[in-house]
Amino acid sequence: MNEKKYAALEKEISPKTPYLRNCIKAFLVGGTICLIGQFVALFYMTYFDFTERTSSNPTVSTMIFFAMLLTGFGFYKKIGQIGGAGGSVPITGFSNAVVSAAIEHKSEGYVLGVGGNMFKLAGSVILFGVFSAFVVALIKTILVKLGVVSW
Amino acid sequence: MLIILFLVSGCSLIDNDFEVQNYSAMDEQEVKDVLASDDRLASAVVLFFEEELIVGVRAKTFSRFHKTKIEKDIKKQLKEKYPDLTITVSADSKIKMETKKLIVKEDQEKLDIGIKKIKSLLKEET
Structure with a gap:
């Protein structure tokens, strides 16, 4: 059996990836997480002196805290299994990546274990997050200069 | 089908609702005319008190990207109509919420404290 034949056979046998179903699941799970985030923002606006703009910081922190608890109790991986990208793209996915790595390497000690491995997964998120933020800000600056949108 | 209906229900148009x-x-009619002529607005709350005019507006869903521009446009139009007043226009829902609270309370003595609070909220950056 040569390489091509094997590839064809493998393609034939392996089940098809249900792209559409995955997309819908990710949309619903990600959307639900964002809906909860919206409620948290509304809570900060109603009961504290935060405006729509300033409420984003405490909202993000709260969502990270929720995801941290869910990861610690082992619920977040179930959400991730159902939602896929819907569970990993929002800020809660970032929190899950940090906390799960910290839990996993706890046995190796607090400094070299937790400290050294905490950002093993999340490091890429930070890098590409900063980079994409730069790109988005650049696009927005251009659009603002052209007068298409306002700040 | 039901799910789609449920999902797009948020896009429905809200009737214009202005409270003054x-x-x-x-004269409050002019501010009503300015707000009614702007079709990007969904609702608004307006409060006149002594030399102050506070306007909290809610932009329609797809106009929310242009909130700053809407604020600027309305403020400019109102400044022409009421040159003597200090005008504050905001499309932030917190400002609308706080202005509404002041209107509902109907406590004229505490109005200036409330207005000061609204203005300090707007100055907050982080």
Whole structure:
């Protein structure tokens, strides 16, 4: 059996990836997480002196805290299994990546274990997050200069 | 089908709803005309008090990207109509919420404290 034949056979046998179903699941799970985030923002606006703009910081922190608890109790991986990208793209996915790595390497000690491995997964998120933020800000600056949108 | 209907229900159009409370001698019809002529607005709360005019607006869903521009446009139009007043226009829902609270309370003595609070909220950056 040569390489091509094997590839064809493998393609034939392996089940098809249900792209559409995955997309819908990710949309619903990600959307639900964002809906909860919206409620948290509304809570900060109603009961504290935060405006729509300033409420984003405490909202993000709260969502990270929720995801941290869910990861610690082992619920977040179930959400991730159902939602896929819907569970990993929002800020809660970032929190899950940090906390799960910290839990996993706890046995190796607090400094070299937790400290050294905490950002093993999340490091890429930070890098590409900063980079994409730069790109988005650049696009927005251009659009603002052209007068298409306002700040 | 039901799910789609449920999902797009948020896109439905909201009727224009403008609420005005006047504690000054100014004519409130002009502000109503300015707000009614802007079709990017979903609702608004207006409060006149002595030399102050606070306008909290809610932009329609797809106009929310242009909130700053809407604020600027309305403020400019109102400044022409009421040159003597200090005008504050905001599309932030917190400002609308706080202005509404002041109107509902109907406590004229505490109005200036409330207005000061609204203005300090707007200055907050982080």
